[in-house]
Amino acid sequence: MDGAAVHGTVADGFEPVRDAFVRNFAALGERGAGVVVYRDGRPVVDLWGGVRDFDGTEPVDGADPAAPWERGTAQVVRSATKGVAAAALLLLHQRGELDLDAPVGAYWPEFKAHGKDRVLVRHVLAHRAGVPALDRPLTPEQALDPDAAAAAVAAQAPFWEPGTDHGYHAHTYSWLTGELVRRVTGRSIRDFVADEIAGPLGLGLWIGLPASEAGRVGRLGRLDVPTAGGLRTRPKPQVSEAYRDPASLTRRAFDVVSPFPDENSAAYRSAVLPASNGIATAGGLAGFYASLIGEVDSGTRLFDPSTLALARAEASAGADRVLVVHTRLGLGYMLHGGASPLLGAESFGHPGRGGALGFADPGAGIAFGYVTNGMGKGVTADARAQGLVRAVRVAAAA
Numbered sequence: 001m002d003g004a005a006v007h008g009t010v011a012d013g014f015e016p017v018r019d020a021f022v023r024n025f026a027a028l029g030e031r032g033a034g035v036v037v038y039r040d041g042r043p044v045v046d047l048w049g050g051v052r053d054f055d056g057t058e059p060v061d062g063a064d065p066a067a068p069w070e071r072g073t074a075q076v077v078r079s080a081t082k083g084v085a086a087a088a089l090l091l092l093h094q095r096g097e098l099d100l101d102a103p104v105g106a107y108w109p110e111f112k113a114h115g116k117d118r119v120l121v122r123h124v125l126a127h128r129a130g131v132p133a134l135d136r137p138l139t140p141e142q143a144l145d146p147d148a149a150a151a152a153v154a155a156q157a158p159f160w161e162p163g164t165d166h167g168y169h170a171h172t173y174s175w176l177t178g179e180l181v182r183r184v185t186g187r188s189i190r191d192f193v194a195d196e197i198a199g200p201l202g203l204g205l206w207i208g209l210p211a212s213e214a215g216r217v218g219r220l221g222r223l224d225v226p227t228a229g230g231l232r233t234r235p236k237p238q239v240s241e242a243y244r245d246p247a248s249l250t251r252r253a254f255d256v257v258s259p260f261p262d263e264n265s266a267a268y269r270s271a272v273l274p275a276s277n278g279i280a281t282a283g284g285l286a287g288f289y290a291s292l293i294g295e296v297d298s299g300t301r302l303f304d305p306s307t308l309a310l311a312r313a314e315a316s317a318g319a320d321r322v323l324v325v326h327t328r329l330g331l332g333y334m335l336h337g338g339a340s341p342l343l344g345a346e347s348f349g350h351p352g353r354g355g356a357l358g359f360a361d362p363g364a365g366i367a368f369g370y371v372t373n374g375m376g377k378g379v380t381a382d383a384r385a386q387g388l389v390r391a392v393r394v395a396a397a398a
Contacts, residue, residue, distance in 0.1 A: 006049035008071070013398050017045045020391035024384040025049060029223055031056065032069040033355075033372040034282030035388055038290035039396070040365040042297050046283065048073065054221030054373040074204055074217045074281045075371040076263055078352030079170070081207060081278025084288060085177040086125055086311070086332020086350075087302065088192050088274075093121075094307045098184050100125070100331070104176075107183040108150075114157035123163050124176045125331040126315035130158030131176075132169040132322050133252035143171075143257040144271040146188070150179040159249060160321065166329060167249065167321030171256035174275035190272045201291055201300055204281035209269040217279055219264045223355075223374030239324045253322045280358075285369030289349060289360035293367065308362065312348045323379065333359075340380040343368070343393055354378065357385040364396050 005025060010018045017037060024030040032050035036043055052067045092098035098107075100122040105112035111119070116131070123129045134156050142148045153175045159167070169176065181189040190208035198205040209217065242250035261268040263277070271277060280288075291302045292311070303311065316329040320339075328335040333348040340351055342359045343366055349359020354375030360367040368389070376382050 006047060008047035008049075009045075010047065011039075011044035014045050014392075014395045016391040016394045017388060018047060020387045021047050021049070024387060028384050028387075029374065030372065030384060031221065031223065031374045032073070032218055033370065033374070033384070034069065034071070034073060035370045036282040036286035036368075037392055038286050038296070038367040041290055041294050043283070043286070045392075046071070048282070050373075052218035052373070054219055054223070069218065069373075070216075071283075072204060072216055072281055074206075074213070074279050074284070075356070075373055076217070076220055076269065076352075077278050077280050077285065077356035077358070077371055078276050078354060078375075080280070080285065080350050080352035080356040080358050081274055081276060082173055082177075083333055083350035083358055084193060084197065084205065084207065084278055085173065085189060085274035087197060087288075087292065088181050088189055089121065089125060089177060090307050090311060090332065091196060091302065092181070092184055093310075094304060098180070100310070104129070104180065108154065108179055110151070110154040111179075113155055116154075116158055116162060119158075119162040121180065122315065122331060124169075124173075124180065126329050127166045127169050127173075127320075128163050128316060129169065129172075129176060130160045130162040130165075130167075131156045131172055132167045133159065133249060134172070134256050137255055137258040140257060140259065140261040143273070144261065144267065146175065146178060146182075146272055150175040153179075165321060166316035166318070166327070168253065168323045168327070169275070170253045170322065171273075171275050172253075174273045178272060178274050188272055189274050197288065197291075197302065198284070201287055201296065201298060201302075203287050204284035205288055206279045207274050207277070208272040209279050211266075211270070213279075214266065214269070216281075217269060218373045220373055220375055223376050242324045250322050250324060280356075280369070280371060282369045282371050285356070285358040285371060286367050287369070288367075289358050289369065290367035293360045293362040294365065312346070312362075325380075327380075334380065341386060341389065343389060343396070351380050351382070351385070353380075355382045355385060357382070357389070366392060366396055368392060
């Protein structure tokens with residue numbers, strides 16, 4: 001697909017981002033995607049291109065198979081949702097409704113089982129709670145039932161002494177964060193995000209897609225992203241082995257739900273899974289991160305300076321028990337590093353497995369959102385997203 005398929009605008013100096021976006025289609029097989037960059041609270045890049053549905057060859061539910069990706073097209077962003085879920089907990093802390101140093105069991109008594117009374121709220125945010133997997137995987141029906149899934153997590157014995165180490169809670173993060181929001185506020189995290197984050201900011205961003213928005217969401221597909229720009233997309237042998245071994249904590253963490261639901265189904269998109277099934281436009285993801293570091297063009301800001309500092313402060317670092325590689329985490333956000341390169345040392349955000357990425361860099365005043373319908377194999381760093389990040393780095397430094 002050539003550059004003629006790309007639409008939108010870039011501010012003077014940010015032309016390298018357009019070049020990188022066009023290259024994703026021309027050289028990396030991109031089918032449909034959008035990227036938005038904010039600087040100092042205002043968009044300086046707003047690009048989209050390709051087709052809305054990855055499969056784009058035959059009608060699905062009566063839709064036009066060749067419908068173009070438009071400015072308002074939204075997509076499942078997988079684990080990029082975790083950054084939004086973390087913001088919900090941090091906002092409750094900012095308002096004095098949630099103590100990060102309190103035991104999770106103070107809000108959710110059933111969670112105390114099997115020695116988890118020592119798990120603090122901050123451990124949940126930093127992936128130190130010790131429950132990234134379940135002894136018995138959830139069925140799709142159980143996973144889409146917040147009460148059943150939360151009960152399973154509450155009953156699970158930890159895989160290590162909580163608070164002493166970290167391991168990526170790929171799916172259990174859904175019920176850890178969602179249940180805390182529900183216990184503190186009496187509301188689903190779906191409603192909290194709609195009322196307290198997306199609504200006030202006017203963002204195309206949902207955890208639990210309303211039926212009224214279904215027509216703007218494209219279908220996902222699998223994409224074999226080639227190596228580009230020197231980025232190593234082939235994992236190290238020990239990482240590959242961890243994902244292949246059904247007994248490994250890595251595989252068990254990603255197989256918490258088995259078989260995994262169809263991500264293109266209406267039932268999955270409307271479910272409340274704040275670790276994995278958020279849906280966003282590129283502008284929704286970028287605008288969300290812009291609001292964490294300063295006022296956006298609506299005059300709204302979500303995080304005050306102390307909350308922003310909490311989100312960015314390193315809370316976990318080193319060999320990740322689940323991802324196997326070295327990771328750096330703040331309270332709910334991945335920090336710039338080898339596993340997930342962002343703009344620079346001050347950056348914080350979250351990738352989505354297979355492509356999506358959202359982050360902010362307060363020093364540079366940059367916020368970034370990238371969404372795609374082509375899911376690559378990478379977990380924390382996708383070649384297409386990384387090419388865009390490098391281009392933003394060049395433009396921001398000019």
